[in-house]
Amino acid sequence: MKPDTGNGEDSAAVRVVDFEKLGGMVPVIAQDHETGEVLMVAYMNREAFEETLRTGRVCYFSRSRNSLWRKGEESGNVQEVHGVYVDCDADTLLVKVRQIGGAACHEGYRSCFFRRVAEDDLQVVAKRVFDPADVYASKG
Amino acid sequence: MKPDTGNGEDSAAVRVVDFEKLGGMVPVIAQDHETGEVLMVAYMNREAFEETLRTGRVCYFSRSRNSLWRKGEESGNVQEVHGVYVDCDADTLLVKVRQIGGAACHEGYRSCFFRRVAEDDLQVVAKRVFDPADVYASKG
Numbered sequence: 001m002k003p004d005t006g007n008g009e010d011s012a013a014v015r016v017v018d019f020e021k022l023g024g025m026v027p028v029i030a031q032d033h034e035t036g037e038v039l040m041v042a043y044m045n046r047e048a049f050e051e052t053l054r055t056g057r058v059c060y061f062s063r064s065r066n067s068l069w070r071k072g073e074e075s076g077n078v079q080e081v082h083g084v085y086v087d088c089d090a091d092t093l094l095v096k097v098r099q100i101g102g103a104a105c106h107e108g109y110r111s112c113f114f115r116r117v118a119e120d121d122l123q124v125v126a127k128r129v130f131d132p133a134d135v136y137a138s139k140g
Numbered sequence: 141m142k143p144d145t146g147n148g149e150d151s152a153a154v155r156v157v158d159f160e161k162l163g164g165m166v167p168v169i170a171q172d173h174e175t176g177e178v179l180m181v182a183y184m185n186r187e188a189f190e191e192t193l194r195t196g197r198v199c200y201f202s203r204s205r206n207s208l209w210r211k212g213e214e215s216g217n218v219q220e221v222h223g224v225y226v227d228c229d230a231d232t233l234l235v236k237v238r239q240i241g242g243a244a245c246h247e248g249y250r251s252c253f254f255r256r257v258a259e260d261d262l263q264v265v266a267k268r269v270f271d272p273a274d275v276y277a278s279k280g
Contacts (some may be wrong), residue, residue: 013257021203027167027232029178036176038169041232053257063161085253086262088245092167092181094253105228113225113234117153117193122226 011053013084018091019046025061026091030104033082033096039104040112042069044093056081058095075135077101103129151193153224158231159186165201166231170244173222173236179244180252182209184233196221198235215275217241243269 019026025043032039042060044052048068051059058079062069072078079097086093105112107128114126159166165183172179182200184192188208191199198219202209212218219237226233245252247268254266 011257012261016262022162027181029169029181031178038171038178038234041167041169041227084257085265086255086257087181087252088247088249088254089252092252094178107228109228112227112229112232114228115226117151117224117226121152122156125225 013053013086014046014050016090017046017049017086017093018089021091025063026093028058028060028093028095030058030079030095030097030099033098037111038113039079039097039099039110042071049093052081052095053084058097072100075101075106077103079104101130106132108132108135153193153226154186154190156230157186157189157226157233158229161231165203166233168198168200168233168235170198170219170235170237170239173238177251178253179219179237179239179250182211189233192221192235193224198237212240215241215246217243219244241270246272248272248275 017026024045027041028044029041030039031037043063044059045061048059048061051068058071058081060069060071078100079095080100081095081097083096084093103110105114108130109126110129111126114124115122116125157166164185167181168184169181170179171177183203184199185201188199188201191208198211198221200209200211218240220240221235221237223236224233243250245254248270249266250269251266254264255262256265
């Protein structure tokens with residue numbers, strides 16, 4: 001579902017969000033709109049935020065590649081936007097999404113938070129939805 | 141509930157978390173352990189993370205005050221830790237909590253994400269649990 005945000009570039013949301021605290025970016029939580037599971041955290045700059053509002057598909061800003069990251073462009077596991085929320089300080093976004101393909105994590109898990117802190121260890125508490133080698137095979 | 145993490149300072153979790161990407165901090169999502177509601181996002185440095193693991197109460201690092209921020213120390217609305225999760229890149233934490241007092245946000249809302257992006261506007265989609273003037277009155 002594409003949220004009705006009118007003209008993304010001029011929306012109140014884009015104007016109000018504080019991109020300066022982290023040097024032009026804000027952290028973004030992607031949460032499953034049905035189950036409430038937290039799927040991942042990534043970043044958006046203003047351009048990524050505008051594209052997300054305009055297209056109804058989540059577009060992040062990749063810090064490592066220093067460019068827009070249209071989530072799922074390669075794997076097909078896009079995130080459809082069901083709602084965008086701004087926090088009290090307007091320096092963090094929460095995006096409720098439908099995760100196509102069932103997995104948000106590049107390691108093949110539904111959520112990137114698949115490891116839980118246990119006694120002096122990290123314990124994997126989820127099962128893989130896909131094998132990363134199959135999905136990203138072309139990357140060599 | 142205090143998670144059994146043995147000696148917090150030496151735990152695998154503390155060793156594996158990458159505090160360097162954001163200059164000594166990581167973003168932390170606090171999520172209601174029962175409802176799945178995302179309550180807030182704040183930051184931890186290594187010391188705050190160790191204290192959180194050791195005490196079973198969430199301790200953040202305040203960027204504005206440049207010091208440890210024992211959530212709820214003033215308002216009484218502490219966050220009891222029910223589980224700590226580390227993401228695939230080990231640069232973000234998810235903490236499942238029980239929010240004492242019912243509200244995580246200093247503006248009196250259960251969640252800091254009480255505003256939703258609507259057509260050319262931000263719409264308040266939650267009701268206040270408390271009046272900030274009552275809780276923080278002593279701050280003058």
